[in-house]
Amino acid sequence: MSLFRVFNNSNKEKTRNRSQSRNRSEIHFGVQQWPYYRDLAIQSGHCTISSELASLRHSRLHRSLYNLIYTPNDELNYFILYMESCSLSSYLKFILDVHAYEKVARENLSNKYNDQQLAALTLFHRYLSIDAKYLIPIDDEIRRITLSLICPSSNSTKSDPDCFQMAREYVWKLIEENAYPAYLLSAFHTNYQLKMLTSHQLQLHDIIYNISSLSYFMEFAEQEKILDLVRFWLDVEHFYQSLINRMVDNQTLVENALAIYDQYISLQAPLRLGFDDAIRARIECSICQPDMDAGPSSDTFDQTAWIVYVILQREYFPRFLQSVIFYRHISDLMLKLRHEDAVLTSRPVKTIEPDTTSINSDNVIQSSPQPVAATTQLNRQRNPSVSSSNTSLSQELAIKSKGKFSMGYVDPLGRFIRDPDVDSLDYISSSNRKTISNPIQFLTNLVRHDQDELATEEAAARFAESFINEITSMTANLDNT
Numbered sequence: 001m002s003l004f005r006v007f008n009n010s011n012k013e014k015t016r017n018r019s020q021s022r023n024r025s026e027i028h029f030g031v032q033q034w035p036y037y038r039d040l041a042i043q044s045g046h047c048t049i050s051s052e053l054a055s056l057r058h059s060r061l062h063r064s065l066y067n068l069i070y071t072p073n074d075e076l077n078y079f080i081l082y083m084e085s086c087s088l089s090s091y092l093k094f095i096l097d098v099h100a101y102e103k104v105a106r107e108n109l110s111n112k113y114n115d116q117q118l119a120a121l122t123l124f125h126r127y128l129s130i131d132a133k134y135l136i137p138i139d140d141e142i143r144r145i146t147l148s149l150i151c152p153s154s155n156s157t158k159s160d161p162d163c164f165q166m167a168r169e170y171v172w173k174l175i176e177e178n179a180y181p182a183y184l185l186s187a188f189h190t191n192y193q194l195k196m197l198t199s200h201q202l203q204l205h206d207i208i209y210n211i212s213s214l215s216y217f218m219e220f221a222e223q224e225k226i227l228d229l230v231r232f233w234l235d236v237e238h239f240y241q242s243l244i245n246r247m248v249d250n251q252t253l254v255e256n257a258l259a260i261y262d263q264y265i266s267l268q269a270p271l272r273l274g275f276d277d278a279i280r281a282r283i284e285c286s287i288c289q290p291d292m293d294a295g296p297s298s299d300t301f302d303q304t305a306w307i308v309y310v311i312l313q314r315e316y317f318p319r320f321l322q323s324v325i326f327y328r329h330i331s332d333l334m335l336k337l338r339h340e341d342a343v344l345t346s347r348p349v350k351t352i353e354p355d356t357t358s359i360n361s362d363n364v365i366q367s368s369p370q371p372v373a374a375t376t377q378l379n380r381q382r383n384p385s386v387s388s389s390n391t392s393l394s395q396e397l398a399i400k401s402k403g404k405f406s407m408g409y410v411d412p413l414g415r416f417i418r419d420p421d422v423d424s425l426d427y428i429s430s431s432n433r434k435t436i437s438n439p440i441q442f443l444t445n446l447v448r449h450d451q452d453e454l455a456t457e458e459a460a461a462r463f464a465e466s467f468i469n470e471i472t473s474m475t476a477n478l479d480n481t
Helices: 003-010 018-022 037-043 049-054 065-070 075-085 089-107 113-127 140-150 165-184 187-197 204-208 211-224 227-244 250-265 277-287 302-321 324-340 375-382 393-400 420-432 439-450 453-480
Strands: 408-410 416-418
Touching: 037 302, 049 302, 065 075, 065 089, 065 165, 075 089, 075 165, 075 187, 089 113, 089 165, 113 140, 140 165, 165 187, 187 324, 204 211, 204 227, 204 302, 211 227, 211 302, 211 324, 227 250, 227 302, 250 277, 277 302, 302 324
Parallel strands: none
Antiparallel strands: 408 416
16 A cells, blocks of 8 residues: 555544644745644655655546556547547557567467467458558568568578567557547547546546646646645656656756755745755755765655645645636536537447457467457447447437327327326426536536437437328328228
8 A cells, every 4th residue: 555545544533723724825834734744754754755756647637658558547448439430440459469469479378389470470461461451551661571570481480579560660650640649639538538537536646747737726726825835846847857867967957956945945945835854954965965976866856745745635636626726627628529529429430340250269369458349338338429320310219209209199080199107207307307516417417418419409300300290191191081
């Protein structure tokens, strides 16, 4: 269990001095005002803080392409649907199948070289050959090199486990440069963001590591007069990224670290956050090392960053989720979705059918970790904007005929007889209408039902037209008799 969770659990029953936090706008803000600061300072002295912070340095609202494809997540379903809507599903299928093949080949789960070669040839004929079922437009040179690595000239040489490396890198570049940026701007990605924002899984790091969401949290922080805490976190994160990625030299890193220290931590800091003497001394030793060319260590500000994160997560993030600013964030995404949703509603979304005939249970390739066949059905449950293209209008009317559109029937004399079930149905439906007091629940329901209005109106119009035609026909028959 992480230190953050342990600390949360151990302090649930501790009383807090709320009067001091309510009047924080009238006093100099400092992290030591919180009663649990001393416990935080002690626990953050452990060496595991760096790994704790590393696990928080990402946002599920904006994953990298690598994390989207290779790590377990719910967003992959949305990306699969987007790739299918652009007729690019073969690119993604190739990446996933090659990843599964290389994993099995490296682990040497099978000692039969013929099976490994057969599995590689199966992938080649499925994606890279001229008559491939899921043809990927690669260069002829890449195709030739790949085939030579699968079937080497020497019979004693087995297939290279990395035989698809050139083809995989080529396809990955196509997705990374073209498909993925377009996906981030699509209605599919917006739908996923709305799903995350209206769920109970949202965490602080999802907000502060997503640029668009961070702007709303910064506005909230300014309103709560804690903008210095957020800016400190961002400055420390920029310093860490510069150090890890070696964006600047050691001398510049020392200068940047001293700037953060002088701005937020030292006793004379204009935006002093109020860390204790022990933490200040530790940071000074980390910045000013005996070897001037070594530069500051990567964990120079880890202890302070972790303390600030816990305070923001515990004291302010729950309030942010209930604020008007957060509801405006969701509302803005919904308005954006209305302009982008034509991609999902104007044309049916196809399913990605896995090719199971070419790989049997005896082959080396195993099934991919995320089943692709059930993707569309899962998304129709999770993604309210993706409507089924297989349900015809007549089927939809048949389903709804006993409910929303059920009114009565016309007898042989042309008289309209009201259905006796209508009164009971109306009573049940009216009794089930409850006022939604939770804004998150209201916005979630609005996302779900807003995009079905056009389809409902069209179905109602067609039903009314068929109903009038039926009455006209029956009346005409009576006149003829």
